[in-house]
Amino acid sequence: MHPRAISALIALLIQTSAFGQVSDTFFRGREHPGYSFAYNGNCWWDHNPEFRPGTVFYDGREYTGYLLNIDAHMQRLLVKRPGEVLPLMLDPSLLLSASFDGRLFISAKATGCPDAADGLYEVLCDGADALLRRVDKRVFRDARPANGQLIGYYDHAYRDNLSTYFEYSESFFLLRDGKLYPVHSRSDLFRLYSNEERHGIKAELRRSCRFSPRSEKAQYLCAAVKAAGKGGDSIISELSAFPEPAERDRHSGIYDKAASVQASPRPAALPEGWFDSASGDDSFGAGGTTINAIYRNKVYEIGKSSDAPHEKAIISGYVYDFSDHAPVIGAVIFETAGGNYTTSDELGRWSLEMPCGPNRIEFKETTMEDFSVMVEVFSDASINVMMMPHSEMLRSAMISADPRAAHRRAAMGVESLGTAAVGAMPAAFGEGDVLKAVQSLPGVQSSGEASSGINVRGGSPDQNLILLSGNTIYNPNHLFGIFSSFNPDMVAGAELYKSSVPAEFGGRLSSVLDVHTKDGSFEKLSGSAGIGIFTSHLFLETPLKKGSTSLALGARTTYSDWILSLIPENSGYSGGSAGFSDINARITHKTGKGAIIRADVYWSRDRFAFAADTSFRYSNFNAALSLEKKLGSGTLMRASSGYDRTGSGMSDRRDSYNACDFNTSTAGWFGHLAFDTDFNDAHRFTYGAEAIAYQLNPGRISPIGTESSVLAAKLDEESALQAALWAGDSWTPGEHFSIDAALRLSAFSHLADAKTYINPEVRLSAKYSPDPNTSFKAGFLTMTQYIHLISNSNCISPVDSWKLSDADIKPQKGWQASLGAYRTVLDGSVDFSAEGYFKHSSGYPDYKSGAQLMMNPNLANDLVPTVGRAYGIELMARKNSGNLTGWVSYCWSRSKLREVSDRGMNAINRGEWYNSPFDKPHNLNISGNYRFTHRYSMSLAADWSTGRPITVPIGHYYYAGAYRLEYSDRNAMRVPDYFRLDAAVVVEQGHNLRKKVHFSGTFGVYNITGRKNAYSIYYTSAGARIEGHLVSIFATPVPYISLNMKF
Amino acid sequence: MKLIRTILSAIFAFSVASCIYPYEVQESASSGALVIDGDILPGTTCSFTTRRVADLSSTSLIEVPGTISIESENGKRWTASSESGSAFHYVNLEDAPLSGRYRLLFTCSETGRKYCSEWQSVSKAPLSARIFYENDPRNTGIYANVNTIGGSSYVRTSFSETWEFVADYMVTGVFDAVEEVVQTLIKADDSNYYCWASANPLTVHTGTSEGMSDSRIPNLLITSIPRTDKRLSSLYRINVRITGISREEYEYLHNTEAISNTDGGLFTPTPGEIPGNISCLDDPSEKVIGFIGAGNYIEAEYYIHRNNVYIQPDLMSGLFVPDPAVSLLAYYNAGFRPVVDYNGWLWGPGRCIDCRLAGGSKTKPDGWPSPNK
Structure with missing residues (x-):
């Protein structure tokens, strides 16, 4: 094995991770499974990034003359030869000690104590006893995956994958009599000695020690240990007496050994002879029979140049996954000179005949970043490469990454979804959808078949704050709710907060859905496009200025009109049309001063008509400019400002006399400023402020044409200011406990009514985690909502309008208390969770029977205030890793309302408690994905829930010339239970390197069983006979195909 | 491309075209x-x-006998004339002035309970009304509409209709039951060709x-008639009564109509009853359905001639050549008649x-404008 080649391999791992560069302290890529480090804003190195000469005792041998350095957590020792740029990381299991710069480090093994932790200890002083210092990594705080805003991290691939990061703290130990004693304070130290010894130590300290036991703890303790061990022999010197390994390594240098160790995390995955095939030639990368290719811009000489010239040579090797050293199966290896290619087998092994001479070998695999290496081929030889996981796969790991993260945070009721989790779920017409994925989570229910509206823990759809990169999306539906407003191409991930809502979010009673847009690539132009039954989509990402400015652009459109025109006339939809378009764009700029500036724009427009003469439309427009910057003293600042608008309308041209156009709109300018300050080990403060200036057009109607008798009218516009201040602390008093507490003060002023509301809100959550796999949590929060969607239809209608709180319509208020228990088993691969909650709300404006909601200047007269209560238990089991992933969730919940007014017997259900429209007591969701190979996977989703409450006829009578229906109490009955089973097969893109464009596809069936789930039920009178009708949106199995290409 | 289009069309039509299904009515006791x-x-x-109110399974109406009277604000009372045990009550209010307020009182014979409506002012009828018809969008029928001007902002309409219609064929031959042959008439007999009928829907x-x-209240729909309907086969008359009503009664009627004929659409409001203006004096918590309004009315009349309106259906359908094996007398006795000589x-x-x-x-009818007999 060529030692320099091996060192280069290891250097790749380091170089790719970028911690070899002093100027860049950021880790690029997924955290190495065998190596966990943290970044908290400090230099990655311990004290000094410079490598210094030192000595290493490694695998039973002593090495001198190397340059050494150690990371901030003292978990990895790095070495390099003088004159080399790239360091080598040593395996701690073989490292016994290292000394450099006057400092001595010993491994846990070297302490001789069985209970010593892994990693290195710094020997601060030694004598009869030794004082050791150890740096412990621990969870610094939970980062927010996908958006990275709390992290201040600038590499989008990293941000997408990051779920947690860490900080370090130092602790001290006394190595005495072969045991390791933790020393937190001087009293701990003194307790380890007898009274006589203690008196002696204290006397010596009083005499000679000038250090403070608090501010100069290490020096003080060291002086104490020295005082105690005065005259003793150094126990550290015993390290040299450790027995030699039974079998000495036959290689000549530390680099060889380190390289072989590098493979140790998955030794079974590495082929025999991986490192042993080296020729022993010391020249870097040249003349050996095997090299490990590292650089893209270096020409590797493979084969022996001294051999007789050949025309062709057989080059073979292995392809490994950098993240876990597993063989990469099915990677395509393509040599450009001869145009030959092959694929790697199950061991990652490949072999390819190619012409001798200059060549370039490309390695491609769908889950890996493309890699190519320039070579000069002389004769038969081997070349091995490690490929980096593809950024998309990094994102796909989100839902499974760090399965124990939930145990470390106090927040509960937080669900994170990555793009892969979304994409893996079967969806109508083949397009993965964030909102559909959210609906499969416990406690979240759909507003109706083919509806993107969600009900979280018994709340109404408008009680969910839906954010897209900070912008409020008032109408998240497309095409009757079959699609959501979130273009899957542009979504980096999403979090749903249904219990512990961060204090920076407010203004809604039930939940916050925070959807993050992805940054464009800073490196190269790439994109994707797809076509389905209803929609087609295009996504492009490109650097505008390489390395600093990028653009991401996504667009979708429909061509559904021609399909609707094929529907039979008697379907009731004849002559209809429907369609939507939307565009997302994001420009991201990284300044030289460590700030990120983002500009986001989202635009969408929907139109549909059930008949040629009545058409509906609605639109969204959102724009925001945001700045993210890390300030000094561990403070991260996020500032954003923007504009949100939604508008809807209807045109009625059924006859010229009544032809009219109706429209309504809701808009708001907002500003948001948030800070996160890491105060110390135990406290992290969050604080900030936000303001929203609302401008609502409740309704405007105008005549169409000169014959129309419709009077142009406009309801008074509404204006209001909403502001909030918040401050909170995440307190971690100990390893097992953490508490999040925050106070939010919201104020709302309706300008026309001169009515102001001020409401304090509390957010509390606490966690007790007896072990890293178990946690118990409790939470309490209060919320206030000042804007309400007024609706009396089955699903959100385009003519539904938002209404601000005013003198007549009070704000909605609510509180929620919740408890949860969480357990992770099977090495993090399976999670169990159980959460219970109780919610109380007041001020939810329900409508009176027969209410006129459109163009009603006295809308408050048709609304009644209610109080509500919702409670339930949510159970979930989730498998996070392996070929089979998915979850099973069950939720039992109730949601009830009661009118509080003075209407007496005319009150809804006479003022008694009634089921809210969102009350579905039982809900079972099963979602699974099985990956057969890297290319083929299959997903299955089942959803069963109790039917939603409805109001149905219970009698009939003759009145005003016809039979009329008498209805039950509101929501007293239910539609039949809902059940749906979906399946999809996903074929990922192929490996043919000759093609610039790669295709993938999704083939599935929505509602396999063809169950006629009730969207609504209604009744008609046919004389004295009453006929019931069930409306089902997808009443039969719906096969779908979605084809996508990536370039 | 055509194949793809066909496949996609089939998929979509398969999944969407039949989205409304019969649903078994859930049996539940009505309030009565x-x-x-x-x-x-x-x-x-x-x-x-x-x-x-009857249960949904019931097809008969449950009548409630009792005594109804109308009371004016100044204390005058008009009592209905109704047959004993009948649910139909007629009150002669010919001497009741349009000014003032009125209410209804009802005493139930079965329970003895007394009911009373809220006082209602008399809503004014429109000053004028004009009836017209227009073709429906598919041109398969006509809409009879009315435009009104003036009076109350809210109206209710009811109508009656009378129509002159014709048989499919004039009689050009008669069956001689003795000879069992059909005798051709020299002149067609139109004595049973024109008829009149009427209805109060x-x-x-x-x-x-x-x-x-x-x-103005434009284009207020009164009724719709298919173009092939016999009512349009000669001359059709519609008489519309437009009564002024209050806003409250309008909302009550509008809601009652809406919740009884919902379409279950995507954006259909959830049905819900609104209270009327009648209450039980003995038990205010008792549910009573109905809204007793007060108003006056005007009537408008309109004729629609068959020209450009009526589409004669296929008259030949239903006609047949008698089976020679069966005697014509047997056909005649069974109610069949010779209709038209068409090569036999x-x-x-x-x-x-x-x-x-x-x-x-x-x-x-009196004053009917056509000369037909």
Whole structure:
């Protein structure tokens, strides 16, 4: 094995991770499974990034003359030869000690104590006893995956994958009599000695020690240990007496050994002879029979140049996954000179005949970043490469990454979804959808078949704050709710907060859905496009200025009109049309001063008509400019400002006399400023402020044409200011406990009514985690909502309008208390969770029977205030890793309302408690994905829930010339239970390197069983006979195909 | 491309075309609430009915006998004349002035309970009304509409209709039962060709001028008639009564109509009853259905001639050549008649040549404008 080649391999791992560069302290890529480090804003190195000469005792041998350095957590020792740029990381299991710069480090093994932790200890002083210092990594705080805003991290691939990061703290130990004693304070130290010894130590300290036991703890303790061990022999010197390994390594240098160790995390995955095939030639990368290719811009000489010239040579090797050293199966290896290619087998092994001479070998695999290496081929030889996981796969790991993260945070009721989790779920017409994925989570229910509206823990759809990169999306539906407003191409991930809502979010009673847009690539132009039954989509990402400015652009459109025109006339939809378009764009700029500036724009427009003469439309427009910057003293600042608008309308041209156009709109300018300050080990403060200036057009109607008798009218516009201040602390008093507490003060002023509301809100959550796999949590929060969607239809209608709180319509208020228990088993691969909650709300404006909601200047007269209560238990089991992933969730919940007014017997259900429209007591969701190979996977989703409450006829009578229906109490009955089973097969893109464009596809069936789930039920009178009708949106199995290409 | 289009069309049509299915009505006991139907119409004789809500499975109406009277604000009372045990009540209010307020009182014979409506002012009828018709969008029928001007902003309409219609064929041959042959007439017999019929559909519609630039209520639908309907086969007359009503009554009627004929659409409001204006004096918590309004009305009349409106259906359908194995007398005795000589007599049901057998009457209404007999 060529030692320099091996060192280069290891250097790749380091170089790719970028911690070899002093100027860049950021880790690029997924955290190495065998190596966990943290970044908290400090230099990655311990004290000094410079490598210094030192000595290493490694695998039973002593090495001198190397340059050494150690990371901030003292978990990895790095070495390099003088004159080399790239360091080598040593395996701690073989490292016994290292000394450099006057400092001595010993491994846990070297302490001789069985209970010593892994990693290195710094020997601060030694004598009869030794004082050791150890740096412990621990969870610094939970980062927010996908958006990275709390992290201040600038590499989008990293941000997408990051779920947690860490900080370090130092602790001290006394190595005495072969045991390791933790020393937190001087009293701990003194307790380890007898009274006589203690008196002696204290006397010596009083005499000679000038250090403070608090501010100069290490020096003080060291002086104490020295005082105690005065005259003793150094126990550290015993390290040299450790027995030699039974079998000495036959290689000549530390680099060889380190390289072989590098493979140790998955030794079974590495082929025999991986490192042993080296020729022993010391020249870097040249003349050996095997090299490990590292650089893209270096020409590797493979084969022996001294051999007789050949025309062709057989080059073979292995392809490994950098993240876990597993063989990469099915990677395509393509040599450009001869145009030959092959694929790697199950061991990652490949072999390819190619012409001798200059060549370039490309390695491609769908889950890996493309890699190519320039070579000069002389004769038969081997070349091995490690490929980096593809950024998309990094994102796909989100839902499974760090399965124990939930145990470390106090927040509960937080669900994170990555793009892969979304994409893996079967969806109508083949397009993965964030909102559909959210609906499969416990406690979240759909507003109706083919509806993107969600009900979280018994709340109404408008009680969910839906954010897209900070912008409020008032109408998240497309095409009757079959699609959501979130273009899957542009979504980096999403979090749903249904219990512990961060204090920076407010203004809604039930939940916050925070959807993050992805940054464009800073490196190269790439994109994707797809076509389905209803929609087609295009996504492009490109650097505008390489390395600093990028653009991401996504667009979708429909061509559904021609399909609707094929529907039979008697379907009731004849002559209809429907369609939507939307565009997302994001420009991201990284300044030289460590700030990120983002500009986001989202635009969408929907139109549909059930008949040629009545058409509906609605639109969204959102724009925001945001700045993210890390300030000094561990403070991260996020500032954003923007504009949100939604508008809807209807045109009625059924006859010229009544032809009219109706429209309504809701808009708001907002500003948001948030800070996160890491105060110390135990406290992290969050604080900030936000303001929203609302401008609502409740309704405007105008005549169409000169014959129309419709009077142009406009309801008074509404204006209001909403502001909030918040401050909170995440307190971690100990390893097992953490508490999040925050106070939010919201104020709302309706300008026309001169009515102001001020409401304090509390957010509390606490966690007790007896072990890293178990946690118990409790939470309490209060919320206030000042804007309400007024609706009396089955699903959100385009003519539904938002209404601000005013003198007549009070704000909605609510509180929620919740408890949860969480357990992770099977090495993090399976999670169990159980959460219970109780919610109380007041001020939810329900409508009176027969209410006129459109163009009603006295809308408050048709609304009644209610109080509500919702409670339930949510159970979930989730498998996070392996070929089979998915979850099973069950939720039992109730949601009830009661009118509080003075209407007496005319009150809804006479003022008694009634089921809210969102009350579905039982809900079972099963979602699974099985990956057969890297290319083929299959997903299955089942959803069963109790039917939603409805109001149905219970009698009939003759009145005003016809039979009329008498209805039950509101929501007293239910539609039949809902059940749906979906399946999809996903074929990922192929490996043919000759093609610039790669295709993938999704083939599935929505509602396999063809169950006629009730969207609504209604009744008609046919004389004295009453006929019931069930409306089902997808009443039969719906096969779908979605084809996508990536370039 | 064509194949793909076909496949996609099939997929979509398969999944969406049949999205409304029959649903078995959930049986549940009705409230059995009292329903009082009718309006106070000063200056005329008005009618009221008193019934109860029936279970959905019931096809008969439950009548509630009792005594109804109308009371004016100044204490004058008009009592209904109704047969003992009947649910139909007629109150002569010809001497009742349009000014003032009125209410209805009802005493139930079965329970003895007393019911009372809220005081209602008399809503003004429109100043004028004009009836017209227009083709429906598919041109398969016509809409009879009315435009009103003035009066109350809210109206309810009811209508009656009378029509002159014709049999499918004039009689050009008669069956000689003795000879068992069909005798051709020298001159067609039209004695049973023209008939008249009438109906009071009781269908109530409501309209409002709210939101309009003036007090007009345009295009208020009265009824729709298919172009092939016999009513349009000669001359059709519609008489519309437009009664002024209050906003509250309008909302009540509008909601009652809406919740009884929902379409279950995506954006259909969830049905819900709104309270009427009748309450039980003995038990205010008792549910009573109905809204007793007070108003006056105007009537408008309109004729629609068959020209450009009527589409004659395929008259040949239903006609047949008699089976020679069966005697013509047997056909005749079974009600069939010779209808038209079409290279031999075609027979058909008697109503083809006798409008009386199609539900008509030979009694021509007074003042009917056509000369037909």
